[in-house]
Amino acid sequence: MESLKIYLDKDINQDLIKSKKIAIIGFGSQGYGQGLNLKDSGCNVIFGLRQGGDSDIKAKDYGLTTMPISEAVKHADIIQILIPDEVQAKVYNEEIEPYLRDGQYLMFSHGFNIHYGFIKPPKGINVLMVAPKAPGHTVRSEYKAGRGVPSLIAVYNDVSGDAKEIALSYASAIGSGRTGIIETTFREETETDLFGEQAVLCGGCSALIKTAFDTLVEAGYSPYMAYFEVCHELKLIVDLIYEGGIEDMHYSVSNNAEYGDLTRGSVLINSNVKSEMKRILADIQNGKYADEFMQEMNSGGEHFARLRAESSGHLIEKIGSEIRSSFNWGRENRLIDKSRN
Numbered sequence: 001m002e003s004l005k006i007y008l009d010k011d012i013n014q015d016l017i018k019s020k021k022i023a024i025i026g027f028g029s030q031g032y033g034q035g036l037n038l039k040d041s042g043c044n045v046i047f048g049l050r051q052g053g054d055s056d057i058k059a060k061d062y063g064l065t066t067m068p069i070s071e072a073v074k075h076a077d078i079i080q081i082l083i084p085d086e087v088q089a090k091v092y093n094e095e096i097e098p099y100l101r102d103g104q105y106l107m108f109s110h111g112f113n114i115h116y117g118f119i120k121p122p123k124g125i126n127v128l129m130v131a132p133k134a135p136g137h138t139v140r141s142e143y144k145a146g147r148g149v150p151s152l153i154a155v156y157n158d159v160s161g162d163a164k165e166i167a168l169s170y171a172s173a174i175g176s177g178r179t180g181i182i183e184t185t186f187r188e189e190t191e192t193d194l195f196g197e198q199a200v201l202c203g204g205c206s207a208l209i210k211t212a213f214d215t216l217v218e219a220g221y222s223p224y225m226a227y228f229e230v231c232h233e234l235k236l237i238v239d240l241i242y243e244g245g246i247e248d249m250h251y252s253v254s255n256n257a258e259y260g261d262l263t264r265g266s267v268l269i270n271s272n273v274k275s276e277m278k279r280i281l282a283d284i285q286n287g288k289y290a291d292e293f294m295q296e297m298n299s300g301g302e303h304f305a306r307l308r309a310e311s312s313g314h315l316i317e318k319i320g321s322e323i324r325s326s327f328n329w330g331r332e333n334r335l336i337d338k339s340r341n
């Protein structure tokens with residue numbers, strides 16, 4: 001295994017990105033985080049948005065310059081596409097590609113549409129990625145705190161010969177050079193990102209919490225106790241793992257908890273789970289998952305809406321919101337204010 005090369009601000013020329021006109025398409029989670037950070041770093045940035053829409057109103061509220069998407073594409077050297085993955089191809093075909101000119105830089109924060117071929121840019125366009133490894137609201141809050149979140153960069157098509165330097169310079173301007181920037185490929189970023197979300201971060205984690213909650217409640221325990229044990233405390237454990245690995249978590253919990261971990265964890269997450277993980281990974285690699293997602297979203301998303309409603313109707317959500325509103329943690333310095341970002 002090669003050792004990891006980490007790029008920091010000292011290795012990067014930030015003037016490069018400051019000499020370019022940047023258009024951010026979208027003012028959602030990442031558009032908000034990346035866009036405001038670029039502006040505060042002194043970059044020339046405008047926003048391509050549906051005029052008069054919610055995002056346009058929010059962006060103007062921050063004093064940002066907005067234009068229709070097609071105008072933003074014509075105006076800019078660098079076009080960073082930060083709208084949901086499932087609408088990117090349609091918006092690209094109708095409002096971006098017809099206005100592109102050779103030598104421009106088309107940028108993404110997730111390789112999904114390029115890797116699976118839903119977007120096929122012309123040969124004369126540079127295609128690159130800067131993908132912060134954090135939600136957009138955290139990209140912003142860390143930057144404002146003088147820190148930054150790590151980012152991945154990748155180059156898919158380098159026409160101008162400086163696509164990697166542009167990616168590094170952009171990543172630095174959103175704050176990632178304060179923490180570290182790593183180079184990868186579109187394929188690796190896309191496939192590992194989807195797998196991480198499905199197996200651990202979102203899918204595995206939510207299902208583990210809900211299944212454990214149901215087990216306790218069905219056995220007659222208080223749902224409030226169940227919430228504290230299998231959901232609330234998870235954050236405290238993850239904070240320890242984040243800071244010092246599983247080893248430091250073990251150092252901090254009791255011997256009793258550590259013994260329970262080492263003897264019971266692998267009984268639960270056993271070879272059957274690993275086989276399922278391999279199947280999930282295979283569907284990501286062969287494009288089956290991507291096709292399913294796009295088909296679902298392009299045909300009205302009914303199944304998705306049903307699943308979403310089912311998930312929000314779970315008892316843990318009701319108990320959780322009751323508990324969170326009765327205690328005083330987490331109410332100050334909230335990252336998300338849905339009316340503004």
Ligand code: NAD
Nearest residue numbers: 026027028029030031055082083084087109110134135136
């Ligand atoms: P989002 O869902 O927050 O984007 C919403 C924005 O897209 C809004 O401005 C909305 O008006 C606009 N939009 C939606 N539909 C549109 C349409 N049809 N035409 C024009 N504009 C439209 O998006 P996001 O979560 O910030 O994700 C953007 C990209 O960043 C994606 O590729 C995603 O995979 C990637 N990414 C996201 C995160 C994250 O934290 N959310 C993290 C890493 C990478």
Ligand code: MG
Nearest residue numbers: 193194196197
């Ligand atoms: Mg991810």
